Amino acid sequence: MATEILLPRLGWTMQEGTFGEWLKRDGETVTVGDLLYTVESDKALNEVETLEDGILYIPPDAPKTGDVIPVGARLGYLLAPGESAPSGHADIAPKREPLSPQTAVLAPSEPIDATLPRVAPSQPIPAPIAKSIGKTIAPIPAISPRAQRIANELGVDWAHLRGSGSSGRIVERDVRAAFEAQTALSKTAAQTNAVEAESGLHNALPQVRRVIAARLSESAHTTAPVTLTTEVDATELVTLREQLRADTAAQDPFPTYTDLLAKLCAHALLEHPILNARFEGGTIVMGTSVHIGIATDTERGLLVPVVRDVHTKSVRQLASETRPLIERARAGKATGQELGGGTFTITNLGMFEIDAFTPIINLPECAILGVGRIVSKLIVIDGAREIAVRQMMYLSLTFDHRLVDGAPAARFLQRVKELITRPYLWLVGRE
Amino acid sequence: MREITFTAAAREGLAEEMERDPTIFVVGEGIGARGGNFGTTLGLYEKYGGMRLNDTPIAERGFVGMCCGAAMTGSRPIVDFMFADFILDAMGELLNQIAKIQYMSSGRLKMPIVLRGCIGIGNSAATHHSGSYYSIYTHIPGFRVVVPSTPYDAKGLFKTAIRSDDPVMFLEHKSLLNLKGEVPEQEYYLPFGKANVVRHGEMVTVVALGLMVHKTLEAAALLEQEGISVQVIDPRTVAPLDMDTVLESIHKTGRLLIVDESFAPCGIGAEVTAQVVSRGFDDLDAPIARLNGAHTPTPYSPTLEAAVVPNTETIAQAIRDLLKE
Numbered sequence: 001m002a003t004e005i006l007l008p009r010l011g012w013t014m015q016e017g018t019f020g021e022w023l024k025r026d027g028e029t030v031t032v033g034d035l036l037y038t039v040e041s042d043k044a045l046n047e048v049e050t051l052e053d054g055i056l057y058i059p060p061d062a063p064k065t066g067d068v069i070p071v072g073a074r075l076g077y078l079l080a081p082g083e084s085a086p087s088g089h090a091d092i093a094p095k096r097e098p099l100s101p102q103t104a105v106l107a108p109s110e111p112i113d114a115t116l117p118r119v120a121p122s123q124p125i126p127a128p129i130a131k132s133i134g135k136t137i138a139p140i141p142a143i144s145p146r147a148q149r150i151a152n153e154l155g156v157d158w159a160h161l162r163g164s165g166s167s168g169r170i171v172e173r174d175v176r177a178a179f180e181a182q183t184a185l186s187k188t189a190a191q192t193n194a195v196e197a198e199s200g201l202h203n204a205l206p207q208v209r210r211v212i213a214a215r216l217s218e219s220a221h222t223t224a225p226v227t228l229t230t231e232v233d234a235t236e237l238v239t240l241r242e243q244l245r246a247d248t249a250a251q252d253p254f255p256t257y258t259d260l261l262a263k264l265c266a267h268a269l270l271e272h273p274i275l276n277a278r279f280e281g282g283t284i285v286m287g288t289s290v291h292i293g294i295a296t297d298t299e300r301g302l303l304v305p306v307v308r309d310v311h312t313k314s315v316r317q318l319a320s321e322t323r324p325l326i327e328r329a330r331a332g333k334a335t336g337q338e339l340g341g342g343t344f345t346i347t348n349l350g351m352f353e354i355d356a357f358t359p360i361i362n363l364p365e366c367a368i369l370g371v372g373r374i375v376s377k378l379i380v381i382d383g384a385r386e387i388a389v390r391q392m393m394y395l396s397l398t399f400d401h402r403l404v405d406g407a408p409a410a411r412f413l414q415r416v417k418e419l420i421t422r423p424y425l426w427l428v429g430r431e
Numbered sequence: 432m433r434e435i436t437f438t439a440a441a442r443e444g445l446a447e448e449m450e451r452d453p454t455i456f457v458v459g460e461g462i463g464a465r466g467g468n469f470g471t472t473l474g475l476y477e478k479y480g481g482m483r484l485n486d487t488p489i490a491e492r493g494f495v496g497m498c499c500g501a502a503m504t505g506s507r508p509i510v511d512f513m514f515a516d517f518i519l520d521a522m523g524e525l526l527n528q529i530a531k532i533q534y535m536s537s538g539r540l541k542m543p544i545v546l547r548g549c550i551g552i553g554n555s556a557a558t559h560h561s562g563s564y565y566s567i568y569t570h571i572p573g574f575r576v577v578v579p580s581t582p583y584d585a586k587g588l589f590k591t592a593i594r595s596d597d598p599v600m601f602l603e604h605k606s607l608l609n610l611k612g613e614v615p616e617q618e619y620y621l622p623f624g625k626a627n628v629v630r631h632g633e634m635v636t637v638v639a640l641g642l643m644v645h646k647t648l649e650a651a652a653l654l655e656q657e658g659i660s661v662q663v664i665d666p667r668t669v670a671p672l673d674m675d676t677v678l679e680s681i682h683k684t685g686r687l688l689i690v691d692e693s694f695a696p697c698g699i700g701a702e703v704t705a706q707v708v709s710r711g712f713d714d715l716d717a718p719i720a721r722l723n724g725a726h727t728p729t730p731y732s733p734t735l736e737a738a739v740v741p742n743t744e745t746i747a748q749a750i751r752d753l754l755k756e
Contacts (some may be wrong), residue, residue, distance in 0.1 A: 143716060144685075144715060144716045145712050145713045145714070145715050145716075146685045146713060146714050146715050146716040147716060149713040149714075150714075165717070165756055166755045166756050167756075169714045169717075169756070171717065172685055172716045173754075213641075217511075
């Protein structure tokens with residue numbers, strides 16, 4: 001009788017591991033205590049020994065080095081002498097574990113490595129990344145029938161909610177809380193005014209404030225934020241904007257610095273997709289599109305309207321879209337759709353004469369770019385042979401160290417800096 | 432309104448019906464001059480005599496069989512078993528004749544018989560005097576099964592039972608017999624298959640039977656101080672069973688606990704659960720919970736006896752646990 005080799009739970013919270021390598025060859029005879037394979041979990045590399053004697057059989061579809069596999073997945077078999085390989089070994093589907101429903105429903109999929117290889121600028125996205133884009137191995141949370149019905153009725157997307165039931169199950173109260181948070185942000189000014197008229201200012205305002213408080217404290221408590229700052233020469237960007245402003249032929253509103261920065265960030269994000277990723281339920285989800293949130297100060301508090309598909313739009317298009325969008329947000333008329341779904345956020349405090357700051361990540365996004373004021377400075381340029389007056393600006397990039405390490409984030413910021421210094425680079429397109 | 436005991440209320444209903452209909456008679460051990468071990472017929476012997484209050488030897492199968500014949504031929508017998516445990520001695524007559532005769536005769540024969548007796552755990556009555564067994568009769572097509580919890584319900588349902596042309600099991604919890612409650616002077620009947628919402632609440636629905644209705648109300652009062660709002664439903668009859676009232680409540684609360692001192696396997700809680708899952712699945716926000724008496728013959732020792740039945744504290748805890756689900 002063939003003995004299955006299953007991925008054990010090596011720590012209390014372990015749900016999956018990254019397969020390292022086999023330490024024995026296919027067909028080799030092993031005895032109890034022999035080291036069989038390595039697996040990486042919670043940053044530790046473990047050597048796993050066999051608990052049985054037998055002849056190791058590694059099926060053709062066994063996990064390969066770097067594959068992320070759920071606890072309980074079948075890695076291979078130990079056979080008795082003369083025994084043939086079991087049929088129907090093909091799946092590495094996880095064994096159901098009754099006490100942890102979250103691991104039980106993990107669907108095997110292409111593994112997504114958190115530490116993606118850096119993509120060189122101006123190169124197409126390599127195949128493995130392109131393949132994994134839009135896919136997720138996030139566990140599907142359990143939800144009560146009632147909560148599911150109510151989520152459907154209210155139009156709440158429950159797949160990313162955190163359940164408060166004893167086993168992590170999503171119950172009615174979780175869906176209702178999510179719905180309230182959703183509607184609080186998309187209430188129209190008229191509705192807000194009505195609430196104010198009825199219950200007074202004190203009741204109406206803290207509603208949005210509570211949502212902001214909940215979101216930002218979740219971000220502060222769950223992310224591993226690191227802020228990088230750099231000073232950038234924005235003289236050419238200022239010149240570009242002046243030219244756009246001076247273009248009397250154009251009917252559209254001329255672009256703001258935020259529009260220009262959104263456009264060139266989109267360019268850099270496509271080259272550095274990990275900064276454009278979302279962290280959902282313990283997994284990384286990467287999208288092919290860049291949707292940029294613009295942090296907006298409104299009377300009711302901070303709102304983040306999202307400009308969609310920035311990478312496909314011209315600067316003129318962006319300018320004509322973002323102004324009305326921000327105005328709608330300020331007037332409290334933005335819809336829930338317009339206030340969600342971003343992949344990256346830009347927050348600009350330049351108008352308040354702020355240079356650098358430490359923005360808080362807008363979950364579930366990976367990073368946020370803080371933009372400081374543009375100010376004239378005397379700068380040593382051209383190999384220290386010349387002093388010139390340049391338009392200088394600070395950038396503050398906060399990123400989630402859980403998803404991305406310091407060096408790749410710095411490379412992204414460096415690329416943004418480069419694009420600001422020479423904005424014509426992205427004007428000519430990505431190829 | 433005046434308050435009388437559970438037994439007095441049922442007895443008053445019996446007296447009213449006997450006065451109205453001369454074909455009604457009572458059969459049982461010690462129900463004649465003695466007035467019944469629990470006072471179920473107290474004072475009636477003096478009024479109607481030994482023909483209508485007929486003392487019997489200890490021979491359940493015999494007198495149940497005779498009453499079956501009497502019901503088939505047009506009279507309305509009431510068999511008073513004292514302890515419902517001994518209904519089991521007449522099981523063959525009950526299941527094979529009394530429950531089936533209307534079907535076997537294509538409705539030409541009626542079976543207007545009431546079988547009453549005390550149920551429930553308490554007073555160190557030990558295992559031969561502590562059974563409830565209503566789920567056994569509920570399982571069999573043909574029976575009506577009544578489990579009243581208040582004097583008001585006892586009278587109204589007992590009168591309906593006597594008027595019924597179907598065989599009725601009328602099962603009275605022995606710990607409720609001396610419970611006093613408001614009972615109007617004027618005559619009234621209560622329908623079968625209509626549950627009573629004995630307490631309104633928002634967060635959890637509890638279905639409880641007999642004595643457990645009162646224990647659950649105590650638990651609900653306790654939990655109110657913790658901010659937990661409990662709706663309590665007393666089905667009053669388990670056959671027919673009013674599921675609409677239960678489902679309506681779950682539509683509001685999303686959570687259900689069934690408290691039944693009888694055994695859990697194949698019990699009323701299992702039946703309620705199955706029907707809720709089938710008809711109210713999308714209303715459920717948590718798994719359905721059951722709290723039952725221990726699945727064991729009832730012990731004699733008072734300490735052990737108390738340990739095998741749900742009480743106010745265990746019910747309150749079950750509700751708290753359910754709300755955490």
